[in-house]
Amino acid sequence: MSKIPSAPPVLPSTSSIEPERYELSEPLRYRFELERRDFVKLFGGGLLVLVAAPAALAQESGRGRGGQNQQPAELAAWLQIDGNGHVTGSTGKVEIGQNARTALAQQIADELRVPLASVSLVMGDTDRTPYDMGTFGSRTTPTMAPVMAKAAATAREMLIDQAGARWQADRASLAARDGRVFGPGGKSIAYGEITKGQALTGTIVADPPQQKRTDWQIRGTAAKKLDGRAFVTGAHEFPSDIKRPGMMYGHVIRPDGYGATLVTLDSAGATKIPGVTVVHDGDFAGVVAPTERDAKRATAAVRATWNVPAGQPSSRTIFTYLKENPEGEGGRGGRPTVTGDVAAARAQASRTFEASYLIPYIAHVPLEPRAAVAEWQDGKLTVWTGTQRPFGVRAELAEAFHLPEDKVRVIMPDMGSGYGGKHTGECAIEAARLAKAAGRPVKLVWTRAEEFAWAYFRPAGVIDVRSGVDAQGRIAFWEFDNWNSGTAGIQTPYEIANRRIAFHPAKTPLRQGSYRGLAATANHYAREMHMDEMARALGADAVEFRLRHLKDDRLRNVLTAVAEKAKWPKPSAAGRALGIAAGTEKGSYVATAAELSKTPSGFKVERIVIAFECGAIVNPDGLKNQVEGAVVQGLGGALFEAIEFADGRLQNGTMEQYRVPRFKDVPPIDVVLLDRRDLPSAGAGETPLVCVAPAIGSAARAFGKVEARLPVTLA
Amino acid sequence: MARHVLRVNGKDHEVDAEPGDSLLSLLRDDLGLTGSKFGCGEGFCGACTVLIDGQLTRSCVTRVGAVAGKAIATVESLAAGDRLHPVQQAFLDAEAFQCGYCTSGMVMATVALLKNTPNPTEQDIARVMDRNVCRCGTYPRIVDAIKRAAQQMRTTTTAVGGQR
């Protein structure tokens, strides 16, 4: 009998933020008919314990089921220093272009007092990195950066202690810098000499001495991306570039509509191609072939008939559909928040306003589509895949194949972006299913059409706003009803005494989930467009009208900063118009101004000015890059992105038809970054996106009536 | 299935393929040149951009049968050992990427652009590069990188009196 080991120490929670409902969108569930003989084949008929992994997700804070999935407090789990002094940090967060790899390395280098070049990070490998719930919600900076900094500070103090013991020197006479501990009389010793490559034993101290933000040396600087060179040479291996010995190529036979069931499958034509295996398991069907081309040919040769349910909603009927098909209130953010007395305020209001804003589904379109390489070996499944939640995908794989989680390893090579669109593991599961059938490693890369049709979208939504002002031009009441879009950014930062804000979950005909900024983009669009409408109607200046209702200094600061930079309210040339919007989300603050010119077909964006504040800036150039990128992504949703669908099929699900921002769409972007070294750093990957559409929408109003539905169009 | 000879980065490679097979797939899977990326397979994102006889080409929609005897250059051919091509160096200096998935296609498109237009205006850039997508939205930085590279290459050309 083995003794039950005592629970290892775990790190206390660093975040109390509840993930938004759509961050944890339901994965696609395959019901494979896993037969006993499959398992015997896989595991050689030995003892087999089937443990269904819990589908529920553990908390990031480590309150996972049965003590699983917690963040360890042992220093060695987070940080290693080898005999040459090279430092390897380890984190379950992943790098998807948001610069986490470099920004986290800056935390380590700064606290450990080593050059940035001697730090590297292992990220998102479920066998090698501590558990992490996932990379989303702009949480890497507020939650993971402090862990890395603390681990590094703990290690630094340990190294100083060890040098002191070795020299029998007074600890106060020792100091660490440049990867060495310096002692009295000018003697010094390199970290690598102290550790000799041995693991640092001990636990991360709750509050080790750390640099004040004002004393940062490496944090706060525009450090270059650690792996930039591998991008320009093409040497970096993205998930879709992974190759394994004996690897074959897979392809999935997709239904020809949503909700379809497979009626017949004739694989005779496909199996004629040498080396091709056709897999048919429940509603899942796919092929494995020696080359990608053969896999494509085999897919084309399979004759499948599907039954697509009739009468599905379309992109034209979706908005009424969402309102008419509620999905049980009371989930996350389900209950309305009410302050004051809306009815009484309405009765006394001198003027009331009412508007509806319609938000279509939009697609993430990560340039690298979903990709996975799956390999079964000695009863263990290893999958290299592009995902923002490697541990979540591990749980999905364990569940799909009835494996304990320690028999599944998910490795996430820095991928071709995600924007909230790669939280789930469908591609990994499909590749694993195909690999199991083929008895060989299998690579599966989704086509662009698959990525459009079978991933998930940013939720569509309807937002109704009703408001009123009193005789002094102050907002007297505010009612905000959001159907399906989500709760992020649903509260208003403006001081309004009487308000009712409600989220109404709805049944969604299309699969939906997380997206950069989540519903904050939709909610900011509705709120800021409505603020703009009121200001216009009252003949008030849109900036002054907002400031009138704002106490929050951080928000006031970005708003005045953007107004100044954009030379509000005067556009830079005759015939142009300026629009403005502001907001806050995930602890950071943004204000955006857009300058538009009129064109025969509508309008053109001539310039975007954005002011952004997220506390102390860890990497100003990385931040500027994120802010510019978020603006460009925001332009897509503001100007042309919308998924069109009918009868269970997409109508614009290709790169040609679904228009994403391109070179000619991008105007000059002026970025103003406010650095607040007096405040902790907040995440920055998402919030700069949220005010792009309302800034454009409000400017467009100078040229005519703006339609209720995004993208912004003139009626 | 037929045997084709592909002249890639100055070397001949024999491959077995149908004439209609995508060049990108052969480059990536058979020749292991994964610097060229799959982004759409439709010719509309530029992640797979290579040069064929010096011309900017989307390898995903290029059929193997159409490139026999032609000189194919991928991103792997640009650097000379440790020394980056000026376009690569400019992208690195401008940090003209986030996830980096579009980068090799952007770099190749820039090489083609600068060959024909050594001093491009922003309009030239937008026109030639418009089929290259950076979903991370690093366009302003890419434009900056292109200008840096153009400047650098003009100086080098004048200095050594020849073309790289």
Ligand code: FES
């Ligand atoms: S992959 Fe060739 S253009 Fe998109």
Ligand code: FES
């Ligand atoms: S850097 Fe991600 S697509 Fe360009």
